[in-house]
Amino acid sequence: MLLSIKNGFGSLRFAHGLPLLAAAWLCFAPCAAAEPVKRVTVPIALPFQQQQSSADTAASSAPAAAEASPHRLQTTQFTQTVAPAAAVAVSSASSSLAAAVQPASQLAPKPEVLAAASSTAASIAAIPGASPVAPAARQTAAPKVAATSAKAATSAASAKAQAKPAAKTAAPAVAAPPVAAIPVITTAAIKAQRYPVGHPEAFVAEFEDYVAKKIAPFVPGVAIVVVSGGQIKSLQGYGVRRAGTREKVTPDTVFRLASLSKPVASTAASVLVNEGGLSWDSTITSVLPKVAFKNAKYGKQLTLRHALSQSSGLPRHTYSHYIDQNMNYADVVSRLRYVNFVCPPGKCYAYQNVAYSLAGDMIKQKSGMSFESYVIKKVFEPLGMRSASYGLGSYNASPNRAAPHIANGNRWVPTAVVGNWYKVAPAAGVNASIVDMSKFLLGQIGRRQDALPLAVLNPIQSRVTKNTPEQNYYGVRKAVGNTAYGLGWRVFDYGRNKNFVHHGGHVKGFRTEMVFNRDLQIGMVFLSNSETRLARDVIFKFLDMHERAQQAARKAKKQ
Numbered sequence: 001m002l003l004s005i006k007n008g009f010g011s012l013r014f015a016h017g018l019p020l021l022a023a024a025w026l027c028f029a030p031c032a033a034a035e036p037v038k039r040v041t042v043p044i045a046l047p048f049q050q051q052q053s054s055a056d057t058a059a060s061s062a063p064a065a066a067e068a069s070p071h072r073l074q075t076t077q078f079t080q081t082v083a084p085a086a087a088v089a090v091s092s093a094s095s096s097l098a099a100a101v102q103p104a105s106q107l108a109p110k111p112e113v114l115a116a117a118s119s120t121a122a123s124i125a126a127i128p129g130a131s132p133v134a135p136a137a138r139q140t141a142a143p144k145v146a147a148t149s150a151k152a153a154t155s156a157a158s159a160k161a162q163a164k165p166a167a168k169t170a171a172p173a174v175a176a177p178p179v180a181a182i183p184v185i186t187t188a189a190i191k192a193q194r195y196p197v198g199h200p201e202a203f204v205a206e207f208e209d210y211v212a213k214k215i216a217p218f219v220p221g222v223a224i225v226v227v228s229g230g231q232i233k234s235l236q237g238y239g240v241r242r243a244g245t246r247e248k249v250t251p252d253t254v255f256r257l258a259s260l261s262k263p264v265a266s267t268a269a270s271v272l273v274n275e276g277g278l279s280w281d282s283t284i285t286s287v288l289p290k291v292a293f294k295n296a297k298y299g300k301q302l303t304l305r306h307a308l309s310q311s312s313g314l315p316r317h318t319y320s321h322y323i324d325q326n327m328n329y330a331d332v333v334s335r336l337r338y339v340n341f342v343c344p345p346g347k348c349y350a351y352q353n354v355a356y357s358l359a360g361d362m363i364k365q366k367s368g369m370s371f372e373s374y375v376i377k378k379v380f381e382p383l384g385m386r387s388a389s390y391g392l393g394s395y396n397a398s399p400n401r402a403a404p405h406i407a408n409g410n411r412w413v414p415t416a417v418v419g420n421w422y423k424v425a426p427a428a429g430v431n432a433s434i435v436d437m438s439k440f441l442l443g444q445i446g447r448r449q450d451a452l453p454l455a456v457l458n459p460i461q462s463r464v465t466k467n468t469p470e471q472n473y474y475g476v477r478k479a480v481g482n483t484a485y486g487l488g489w490r491v492f493d494y495g496r497n498k499n500f501v502h503h504g505g506h507v508k509g510f511r512t513e514m515v516f517n518r519d520l521q522i523g524m525v526f527l528s529n530s531e532t533r534l535a536r537d538v539i540f541k542f543l544d545m546h547e548r549a550q551q552a553a554r555k556a557k558k559q
Contacts, residue, residue, distance in 0.1 A: 176391060177372035177389075177390040177393070177422075177425060178370070178372060178373060178390075178394075179391065179397055180376075180390075180397065182254070182387050182394065182397055182399060184400070185252045185387060187235075187251040187252050187435050188251070189235055189236050189237065189250075191234065192204040192205040192207075192226065192233055193233065198552050198557075200550055200553040201228050201229070201233065201549065202549045203228075203548065204228050206545045206549070207226060207234070207524070207542050208224070208226065210541055211238065211538075215238075215532070215538070218532070218534065219528050219530045219532045220240055220241075220242070220403075220405045220528075220529050221237070221238065221239035221241055221528065221530075222238050222526065222527065222529075223236065223238070223249055223251065223253060223255070223526075223527045225438040225441060225523075225524065225525045226523075226524050226542075227438070227442065227445065227521070227522060227523040228521070228546075229521055229522075230442075230446075230447050232438055232442070235434065235435070235438060236251070236434075237249035237251050241400070241402045241403055241529065242403040242414050243405055244414070249402060249529075250400065251434050252387060252433045253400050253402050253434070254387055254398040254402065254431050254432065255401075255432065255510055255512065255527040255528075255529060256404070256417070256430075256431055256507055256509075256510045257428075257430040257432055257437075257510075257512050258505025258507035259505035260503050260512040260513075260514055261426065261430035261505065262356060262426070262427055262428075262488040262489075262503060263444075263489050263503050264379060264430050265356075265357075265359060265360060265363075265371075265427070265488060266308045266489070267443075267444075267452065267456065267460060268363060268375045268378055269359050269362075269363060269460075270457075270460050271378045271456055272363055272367060272378075273304075274453070274456050278304065278363070278366045279304070280303065280305040280487075281304070281305060282303060282362065283301070283302060284302045284303065284307065284362065287361075287366065288365060291333060291358065293336055294336075294337055298313055298341045303345065303346075306345040307355055307356055307358050308356065308359050308460075309464035309465045309486065309487055311345065311464065311465040313342060313344055313350075314336075314341060314342065314352060315339065315342050315350060316350040316352075317351060318336070318339055318350075318355060319332050319335060319336070319354045322354075324420065326419075328423070332354055333361075336354070336355075346465075349466065349471060351471075352427075353427040354427075356424075357424040357425065357426040357427045359426055360425055360426035371426065372391070372425060372429070376389075376390075379440075380436075382451035382452075383439045383443050384439050385432065385436040385440060387400075387432065387433050388431065388432040388433075389432075390429045390431070391422050391431075392417060394431060395431045398431065400433075403415075403417075404416075404508055404509020404529055404530075405529055405530040405531075406508070406530075415509050418508060428507060434527055437525040440525075441516060441525055444516060444518075444523070445516050457518075460486055461486055461491065461501050462487075462491070463482075464484065464485060464487060465484055465485045467484055468483060469481075471483070472485070472492060472502075473504070474492065474540075477540065479494050479495045480492055480494055481494075482498075489503055494543055495547060496547075497517065497547070498519070499517060499518070499519060500515060500517050500543070501516055501517070501518070502516075506531065508531070509529060509531060510529055511526075511527075511530065511532055511535040512527050512528070513539050515539040520546075524538075524539070524542045526538050526539075
């Protein structure tokens with residue numbers, strides 16, 4: 001007979017006959033060493049309860065120096081504290097660590113605008129006049145620790161598997177992505193600098209205030225990064241990772257990206273095309289001969305470009321409902337042979353997830369490694385995206401991860417993470433922090449050409465498939481025009497400015513948005529662990545604040 005005593009830290013079991021006082025001491029002595037975490041239920045107002053505020057405050061400011069060239073390299077200094085091996089060896093009840101994500105060193109930039117200090121040991125900033133220092137030296141230890149942890153966990157998992165009796169032969173399934181050993185990282189936030197009225201960068205603080213006051217109080221958690229002049233000017237986390245706890249969202253908190261994963265996949269595809277391993281006009285059936293389509297003529301015309309530009313010719317969201325139903329990805333692809341085309345490939349726009357993910361299969365076939373491993377090697381590591389990963393296993397292995405939330409009455413309630421949409425990894429499989437996304441953003445605006453040269457960026461950020469503002473989810477905004485889908489990116493003009501690049505994502509309990517303009521050298525990423533409707537307007541709030549600040553600066557310059 002066993003005596004079981006449970007508390008907030010787990011469960012301890014004692015053999016019958018152990019003195020009760022000794023048992024109680026063994027249970028509560030270790031508990032006294034750690035301060036218990038208080039669990040409270042906090043009512044959080046939902047977006048539909050929020051009252052609309054008056055018009056946004058006017059932007060500010062004084063003329064600024066000319067912007068840096070959009071094609072110059074930048075390495076932003078991220079001072080990151082990595083926990084010791086014991087803390088890095090994080091595992092989940094549902095998965096074991098099997099592979100380590102190891103960042104490549106970043107090249108030092110030309111000495112123009114770079115980091116400065118904070119009163120704490122961990123700080124990141126971008127201040128004119130500072131000398132550039134590559135962060136590679138500070139990041140060497142963590143990958144080794146992560147790799148050691150992954151190796152140990154893999155060995156343990158292997159031994160456990162050998163101890164189990166042989167299972168019955170099952171139907172073949174698509175291999176799960178490698179589970180990354182996510183290091184424990186601490187990155188200091190960057191607070192926007194305040195400028196007087198008429199300064200062209202006054203919009204950064206205005207947008208930061210908007211998120212802090214108009215969004216953060218009404219959602220469980222949110223993280224943002226703002227880039228201006230090709231430099232990170234704001235990097236913030238607000239709220240909590242899980243409602244009812246005090247687990248704060250930090251710049252290193254990992255969120256699911258949902259469909260914001262699509263630009264990551266197209267970037268990887270562009271790298272492979274740039275290396276000569278694949279062509280944009282490579283047909284899907286020539287690379288994946290087992291994939292069949294009902295209209296064989298159109299099926300043979302379908303290319304990598306068509307898949308990534310949402311111009312496959314298949315009906316909108318073909319078989320996305322099967323992913324919702326948790327059907328195996330390979331089985332969903334096999335059913336494409338039953339679908340009629342609605343137009344020839346390349347002739348009409350229709351958003352896809354399953355057909356989009358065929359690009360990942362093509363990358364796997366042509367690169368000789370799994371799609372996820374190729375992205376890690378060619379995108380995450382070169383950019384230094386240290387906590388970015390693929391799959392549910394890696395999400396669960398992330399020590400600092402945001403829980404998804406759904407609305408329940410007047411509260412946000414944590415909910416379970418389901419793995420169905422991880423099955424279409426190119427379309428919706430990435431997990432990343434706002435620090436990771438700040439590095440991805442800098443790469444996309446041309447500041448990391450050592451990792452993502454213009455030959456990689458230009459094809460994916462160009463208009464490929466013409467569509468409407470409504471199809472790009474921009475509603476009836478009068479200032480929006482010339483909308484199209486590129487390769488994994490939405491492209492549009494807004495007011496007097498051209499060629500904004502954007503994508504968003506939405507999966508159960510998460511919303512994400514990213515927008516940037518290479519010519520203007522501005523950009524923003526928004527991550528939330530809730531399905532907030534406030535995310536619908538966040539990109540245009542950002543763009544409007546930027547434009548008002550530029551108008552104020554031009555006016556101040558004339559005076």
